[in-house]
Amino acid sequence: MPRIVRFHRTGDADVLQLDEIAMPEAAAGEVVVAVRAFGLNRAEVMFRRGEYPQYQPEFPSALGYEAAGTVLAVGEGVNAFAPGDRVATIPSFKMGRYWSYGEVARVPEHAVAPLPAHLSFEEGAAIWMPFMTCYGALIEYGRLAAGEHLVVRAASSSVGLAAIQMAKRLGARTIAVTRTAAKRAWIEAAGADHLIASEEEDMIARILDITGGRGAEMIMDPVAGPELERLAQAVAYQGRLFVYGRLDARPAIFPVGLGLAKGLTMRGYSLFEIINFPEKFEAGKRHVQAGLAAGDYRPVVGATFPLADVVAAHRYMESNAQHGKIVVTV
Amino acid sequence: MPRIVRFHRTGDADVLQLDEIAMPEAAAGEVVVAVRAFGLNRAEVMFRRGEYPQYQPEFPSALGYEAAGTVLAVGEGVNAFAPGDRVATIPSFKMGRYWSYGEVARVPEHAVAPLPAHLSFEEGAAIWMPFMTCYGALIEYGRLAAGEHLVVRAASSSVGLAAIQMAKRLGARTIAVTRTAAKRAWIEAAGADHLIASEEEDMIARILDITGGRGAEMIMDPVAGPELERLAQAVAYQGRLFVYGRLDARPAIFPVGLGLAKGLTMRGYSLFEIINFPEKFEAGKRHVQAGLAAGDYRPVVGATFPLADVVAAHRYMESNAQHGKIVVTV
Numbered sequence: 001m002p003r004i005v006r007f008h009r010t011g012d013a014d015v016l017q018l019d020e021i022a023m024p025e026a027a028a029g030e031v032v033v034a035v036r037a038f039g040l041n042r043a044e045v046m047f048r049r050g051e052y053p054q055y056q057p058e059f060p061s062a063l064g065y066e067a068a069g070t071v072l073a074v075g076e077g078v079n080a081f082a083p084g085d086r087v088a089t090i091p092s093f094k095m096g097r098y099w100s101y102g103e104v105a106r107v108p109e110h111a112v113a114p115l116p117a118h119l120s121f122e123e124g125a126a127i128w129m130p131f132m133t134c135y136g137a138l139i140e141y142g143r144l145a146a147g148e149h150l151v152v153r154a155a156s157s158s159v160g161l162a163a164i165q166m167a168k169r170l171g172a173r174t175i176a177v178t179r180t181a182a183k184r185a186w187i188e189a190a191g192a193d194h195l196i197a198s199e200e201e202d203m204i205a206r207i208l209d210i211t212g213g214r215g216a217e218m219i220m221d222p223v224a225g226p227e228l229e230r231l232a233q234a235v236a237y238q239g240r241l242f243v244y245g246r247l248d249a250r251p252a253i254f255p256v257g258l259g260l261a262k263g264l265t266m267r268g269y270s271l272f273e274i275i276n277f278p279e280k281f282e283a284g285k286r287h288v289q290a291g292l293a294a295g296d297y298r299p300v301v302g303a304t305f306p307l308a309d310v311v312a313a314h315r316y317m318e319s320n321a322q323h324g325k326i327v328v329t330v
Numbered sequence: 331m332p333r334i335v336r337f338h339r340t341g342d343a344d345v346l347q348l349d350e351i352a353m354p355e356a357a358a359g360e361v362v363v364a365v366r367a368f369g370l371n372r373a374e375v376m377f378r379r380g381e382y383p384q385y386q387p388e389f390p391s392a393l394g395y396e397a398a399g400t401v402l403a404v405g406e407g408v409n410a411f412a413p414g415d416r417v418a419t420i421p422s423f424k425m426g427r428y429w430s431y432g433e434v435a436r437v438p439e440h441a442v443a444p445l446p447a448h449l450s451f452e453e454g455a456a457i458w459m460p461f462m463t464c465y466g467a468l469i470e471y472g473r474l475a476a477g478e479h480l481v482v483r484a485a486s487s488s489v490g491l492a493a494i495q496m497a498k499r500l501g502a503r504t505i506a507v508t509r510t511a512a513k514r515a516w517i518e519a520a521g522a523d524h525l526i527a528s529e530e531e532d533m534i535a536r537i538l539d540i541t542g543g544r545g546a547e548m549i550m551d552p553v554a555g556p557e558l559e560r561l562a563q564a565v566a567y568q569g570r571l572f573v574y575g576r577l578d579a580r581p582a583i584f585p586v587g588l589g590l591a592k593g594l595t596m597r598g599y600s601l602f603e604i605i606n607f608p609e610k611f612e613a614g615k616r617h618v619q620a621g622l623a624a625g626d627y628r629p630v631v632g633a634t635f636p637l638a639d640v641v642a643a644h645r646y647m648e649s650n651a652q653h654g655k656i657v658v659t660v
Contacts, residue, residue, distance in 0.1 A: 053591050141593075224586040238603065246586050254584040256554040256576045259598025261383050263471075266596050268589025273568065 004102025005310050006060045010050030013314035018307070019060065024106045026075035031112050033087060033105045036121035037304075039066035039158075040317050040326040041129050042245070047095055048314070054272065057096060064100030065091030068115055068124025069330075078109045086115040088124035090132060090285065092275040100125075101310065103330055110278075113285060116292050119299070126299035126325035127292070129271070130162035135284040136274040137220060137242050138166050141267075146171030148217035151207055151234065155192065156183035156323035159244070161300045163220050164190040169296045172218075175210055177203055183323045186300065207234035215239060222247055229253035232264055240265040247320075300324030334432025335640050336390045340380030343644035348637070349390065354436045356405035361442050363417060363435045366451035367634075369396035369488075370647050370656040371459050372575065377425055378644070384602065387426060394430030395421030398445055398454025399660075408439045416445040418454040420462060420615065422605040430455075431640065433660055440608075443615060446622050449629065456629035456655035457618070459601070460492035465614040466604040467550060467572045468496050471597075476501030478547035481537055481564065485522065486513035486653035489574070491630045493550050494520040499626045502548075505540055507533055513653045516630065537564035545569060552577055559583035562594055570595040577650075630654030 002023060007015040026032045044063050046052040057063075068088040071081050081087065089100055092111045099105055115124040138144040150167045152160050155176035167174045168191040176192035178184075179199045187195055196206045207216055215236035221228065225248025228241070232255045235241055239262065243252075254266055274280050291297035302324030305313040313328050332353060337345040356362045374393050376382040387393075398418040401411050411417060419430050422441045429435055445454040468474040480497045482490050485506035497504045498521040506522035508514075509529045517525055526536045537546055545566035551558065555578025558571070562585045565571055569592065573582075584596055604610050621627035632654030635643040643658050 053587065228584065228586075243584075243586060243589060246590065249586075252584045252586050254558065254573075254582045254596050256558075256573060256579075256582050256598065257383065259573060259596075260576065260600050262598060263600065263603045264598045266584050266589075268586065268592060268594045270590050270593065273593045 002103040004062055004099060004104065005064065006062050007048055007057070008060045010048065010057065013048070013311045013318065015048060016311050016314060024104060026073040026078070026106070028076040029078060029109050030075040031071060031078060031081055031087070031107055031109055032073045033067060033069045033089065033107065034072045035067045035069040035100065035103055035105050035330045037068050037125040037327050037329050038064055038100045038105070039125035039129065040313055040328070041065055041091070042317070043091070044095070044101075045314060045317060055094060061096050062099030062101065063095045064105070065089070065095065066125050066129055067100035067105045068121040069105070072104065080109065081112055086117070087112050088115045088127055090128040091271060092281060101328070103307070110281070113289065119292070122301045122304060122327045122329060123299045125327050126158060126301050127288070130158040130299070130325070131166070131288040131291070131297055132274055132284050133159050133244065133271045134162045134166045135287055136271060136280070137244060137269050138163065138170065138218070139287065140274060140280055140284070141269060142218055142240055142242055144170055144172050144218050148172045149175060149211050149236070151175045151177060151216045151219040152192070153177045153219070153221045153223055154247070155187050157222065158300065158325040159222065161186065161190040161324055162297070164192045165297050166291070169291055175207055175216060186323045190300070204230060204234045211236065218242065220244065224248055224252050225250045226252065228266070229255050232258055232266070235262065235264055238263040240267060242267050242269045244269045301327050303327070304329050332433040334392055334429060334434065335394070336392050337378055337387070338390045340378060340387065343378070343641045343648065345378060346641050346644060354434060356403040356408070356436070358406040359408060359439050360405040361401060361408060361411055361417070361437055361439055362403045363397060363399045363419065363437065364402045365397045365399040365430065365433055365435050365660045367398050367455040367657050367659050368394055368430045368435070369455035369459065370643055370658070371395055371421070372647070373421070374425070374431070375644060375647060385424060391426050392429030392431065393425045394435070395419070395425065396455050396459055397430035397435045398451040399435070402434065410439065411442055416447070417442050418445045418457055420458040421601060422611060431658070433637070440611070443619065449622070452631045452634060452657045452659060453629045455657050456488060456631050457622070460488040460629070460655070461496070461618040461621070461627055462604055462614050463489050463574065463601045464492045464496045465617055466601060466610070467574060467599050468493065468500065468548070469617065470604065470610055470614070471599060472548050472570055472572055474500055474502050474548050478502045479505060479541050479566070481505045481507060481546045481549040482522070483507045483549070483551045483553055484577070485517050485525070487552065488630065488655040489552065490550075491516065491520040491654055492627070494522045495627050496621070499621055505537055505546060516653045520630070534560060534564045541566065548572065550574065554578055554582050555580045556582065558596070559585050562588055562596070565592065565594055568593040570597060572597050572599045574599045631657050633657070634659050
């Protein structure tokens with residue numbers, strides 16, 4: 001009987017446990033995957049805590065959005081995949097009925113993508129949340145154009161590193177912001193044009209300096225909080241500030257005077273804005289697959305943990321010390 | 331010698347005075363107009379106070395963006411207009427060198443539009459700031475679509491009434507918000523589908539009720555301040571909150587949690603985002619002219635003052651008691 005990660009109540013990382021379950025069946029339109037690696041996301045930390053804004057767990061609850069492995073079984077009507085295929089999962093389903101954390105995963109067919117032969121299973125578990133999130137922000141909604149400047153805050157995160165790679169493919173210039181220069185090597189490897197260590201330099205002054213005083217056309221920010229008001233000073237005329245996370249839960253100001261003068265857009269964004277629209281979802285899938293095939297998109301695995309250490313893996317995510325994706329190998 | 335309105339120092343309304351000047355000449359690309367009526371805007375109040383964010387006055391300074399009258403003289407290269415033509419001016423120039431307040435106005439050719447025969451000079455002075463402002467917000471940047479709900483705050487203002495008319499022409503549904511029901515007749519005449527008196531009813535609950543709980547796809551707000559955070563609760567999924575003024579100068583919060591869940595856009599907007607782009611400006615001009623010709627756009631003159639009472643007219647604007655446009659007749 002396969003083991004999967006579940007929790008029977010909300011709480012700290014140690015509510016996660018390995019439960020044996022009957023081998024899941026693939027119902028119509030579903031795919032069961034023999035998992036070789038799964039990736040961690042803040043969404044699962046929030047879900048485990050009972051703080052996920054989209055829905056609440058029903059106990060015992062499975063969890064997880066990202067995994068890579070080989071197909072074990074497919075349900076009725078699934079023709080695009082067959083047992084043995086190397087695949088990765090795309091976060092686009094409700095956790096609980098579906099999951100990725102475990103020796104087996106069950107997901108709907110639309111959430112399955114072939115895993116390119118040149119990528120490992122660990123890398124396969126680190127593709128879809130970062131690159132689809134960036135697809136929605138930079139391409140579908142943010143319309144980042146060649147020659148524009150993109151500021152990427154929390155640049156060493158998996159989404160940050162994907163944003164740098166995507167901006168490069170689009171011909172935009174990136175200004176990566178990280179707290180200290182400790183993760184410089186990772187950020188430069190992703191192709192950032194500039195790096196600002198925000199605890200060591202004046203972030204706003206540096207962005208204005210790099211952009212010839214004009215500011216950046218777009219900013220990707222997962223932090224929010226009081227810093228958002230200051231960050232708006234570094235946005236160009238008619239620029240857009242995409243907020244896709246809330247690491248700092250304190251209130252954020254919309255600077256009205258500056259907003260009027262600049263035509264400033266401040267916007268909340270989440271991957272659901274792609275998942276909820278099948279055409280945008282399919283376009284995103286095609287875009288990311290093309291980027292992977294061209295070698296422009298390279299998932300970054302920052303740390304791996306064995307399955308038995310899934311609690312430690314979650315704790316590590318909550319320490320905010322990582323870069324790239326935290327992956328659990330099975 | 332013609333008289334025009336000028337101020338020799340910034341300050342309250344009484345710094346405005348009537349100065350005799352030599353008859354202005356129309357330089358190349360310029361038009362001099364014999365003014366029959368001019369319209370007042372908050373931009374001029376701010377300019378007079380030295381609080382206009384775009385530029386500062388040089389003394390003595392003329393002022394004003396909107397006027398209607400007949401062409402007196404045209405400069406070299408001006409072929410679209412001839413002396414005697416009925417015209418109205420479009421706010422799209424720097425006040426000081428150009429102006430509309432006075433017995434004569436001088437403006438660049440691009441800022442001149444024919445005044446349709448069915449409109450009076452008073453109405454001609456009440457067209458372009460409101461309708462071009464709304465064109466930029468609702469059409470060029472806001473992309474308001476048929477069937478969507480638009481909330482219009484300060485609905486009895488000249489921009490508010492124009493927004494209601496424009497939304498109707500686009501096939502959208504309008505929810506007009508005004509402080510009390512006192513100006514109900516004007517708002518209904520503009521074609522509003524719903525009216526909320528915000529001092530008498532719960533604005534958020536009413537908007538949610540009218541929209542079947544979904545919220546409004548777009549909101550036009552010239553107030554800002556602390557109310558903005560609450561207003562965001564009444565915005566639909568992926569909706570947009572356009573802030574085009576700052577009647578309440580207190581800080582405004584961007585609600586991050588709600589913003590993430592909804593994909594909320596909060597955006598500062600001003601008419602300069604049309605003026606600064608010649609193609610958008612020409613498209614806006616064509617759109618407004620078509621709406622005027624069809625009878626869908628009807629400028630609303632709320633009060634008129636004689637030229638000698640221009641100080642009283644400015645004071646009346648600052649009282650916030652008006653509806654529609656305040657016009658000074660010459």
